[in-house]
Amino acid sequence: MIDRADEITRFIETAGWKTARRLALAGDASPRRYERLILGVKRAVLMDAPPARGEDTRRFTRMARWLHAKGYSAPAILTEDHDAGLVLVEDLGDGLxxxxxxxxxxxxxxxxxxxxxxxxxxxxxxxxxxxxxxxxxxxxxxxxxxxxxxxxxxxxxxxxxxxxxxxxxxxxxxxxxxxxxxxxxxxxxxxxxxxxxxxxxxxxxxxxxxxxxxxxxxxxxxxxxxxxxxxxxxxxxxxxxxxxxxxxxxxxxxxxxxxxxxxxxxxxxxxxxxxxxxxxxxxxxxxxxxxxxxxxxxxxxxxxxxxxxxxxxxxxxxxxxxxxxxxxxxxxxxxxxxx
The missing domain is CATH 3.90.1200.10 (Aminoglycoside phosphotransferase (APH), C-terminal lobe)
Known part of the structure; x- marks a missing residue:
């Protein structure tokens, strides 16, 4: 079985963010975790949603694209691997x-x-x-x-x-x-x-x-x-x-x-x-x-x-x-x- 940390590292490297700095972001009540990736002036957010714990990233990306198409500010989807439960999305910043x-x-x-x-x-x-x-x-x-x-x-x-x-x-x-x-x-x-x-x-x-x-x-x-x-x-x-x-x-x-x-x-x-x-x-x-x-x-x-x-x-x-x-x-x- 592939170690989860290794799986995430491979996903990030394949997406072109191999040398990015990774900072943990606050999570929520679900099993999902989030990291901010910083590569020069570029930023993105990694969603780690393990399928083994009941998560399905397809639901997120499908709704994000629907919202985006209507002109709303859902994060743009940058890279996705639904089988692994990993998605890289636009970083909307810290203005909660x-x-x-x-x-x-x-x-x-x-x-x-x-x-x-x-x-x-x-x-x-x-x-x-x-x-x-x-x-x-x-x-x-x-x-x-x-x-x-x-x-x-x-x-x-x-x-x-x-x-x-x-x-x-x-x-x-x-x-x-x-x-x-x-x-x-x-x-x-x-x-x-x-x-x-x-x-x-x-x-x-x-x-x-x-x-x-x-x-x-x-x-x-x-x-x-x-x-x-x-x-x-x-x-x-x-x-x-x-x-x-x-x-x-x-x-x-x-x-x-x-x-x-x-x-x-x-x-x-x-x-x-x-x-x-x-x-x-x-x-x-x-x-x-x-x-x-x-x-x-x-x-x-x-x-x-x-x-x-x-x-x-x-x-x-x-x-x-x-x-x-x-x-x-x-x-x-x-x-x-x-x-």
């Missing part, structure tokens, strides 16, 4: 929205406003034929992680109320959503967006991590952006951006807002389960630090009157992630062998 907002006070509204402009433009286009729908059944399935992993982590047996949560999510979605689906990049948030001031219009928003794109309700990526697990977004900013999206797209606020709240609750519930699993199974404890913020989003969404059945089930079946409960999960970090 999250980093800029942390360093430059007062740029939050303009950056989020540009992201809203991008979503409004994207959602006005037909979805690509190769993306699957994120329907009621799949929304429910994604929430099943929460009673399975979160309750196990805090030492609480799965109970009837918690086990009802996925079905309630599906039922509410069927009753509230109007059936319209748009292209959703799914992980559309400040750490996956790069500001490109030298470009124009919606191309100023650089895009990362879109290989899991689906056809979803228009509110899905808006929630992902404005209820960010990794950083605080003020209630005022969130409300302003939701209003801007409604104004730009012409959706009906009275039908859009309840689905926005539902998808916000669904995402928060899913993230609680995902982050518990990342710690318990994969040993990634730092994700637990985001749980209190995610729970606050959940509670805020559940105040919408249309979500009363879901609020009641969550209240009865899923205890809040208090510091003690988070500590119990952390004490078992990496000790659950079953994924």
């Amino acid at each position: 929205f999250a980093r800029l907002m942390a360093r430059q006070h007062g740029c939050e509204a303009s950056l989020y406003g540009s992201a809203i402009d991008f979503l409004a433009d994207l959602h006005g286009r037909p979805t690509p034929p190769f993306v699957a729908p994120l329907d009621a059944a799949l929304l429910a399935e994604l929430v099943e992680l929460t009673p399975k992993w979160y309750l196990a982590g805090i030492g609480v047996k799965a109970n009837e109320a918690a086990l009802r949560v996925p079905d309630i999510v599906a039922d509410l979605y069927r009753s509230l959503a109007d059936g319209r689906l748009v292209t959703s990049l799914r992980d559309f948030h400040a750490e996956n967006l790069i500001w490109l001031p030298d470009r124009t219009g919606v191309a100023r928003v650089g895009l990362l991590d879109f290989q899991d794109a689906v056809a979803a309700h228009p509110a899905y990526d808006l929630v992902s952006l404005l209820q960010d697990a990794r950083r605080d977004v003020s209630v005022a900013t969130e409300a302003e951006m939701v209003r801007a999206y409604i104004s730009k797209t012409g959706v009906q606020a009275d039908t859009f807002v309840p689905v926005y709240a539902l998808l916000g609750a669904q995402r928060a519930l899913r993230i609680v389960g995902v982050f518990a699993r990342l710690c318990l199974h994969f040993g990634k404890a730092h994700y637990l630090g985001y749980l209190p913020r995610v729970w606050r989003y959940l509670e805020r969404n559940l105040t919408h009157p249309a979500l009363t059945p879901l609020r009641d089930a969550v209240r009865d079946g899923l205890p809040e992630p208090t510091p003690d409960r988070i500590g119990r999960i952390q004490d078992q970090c990496g000790q659950y062998p079953t994924p």
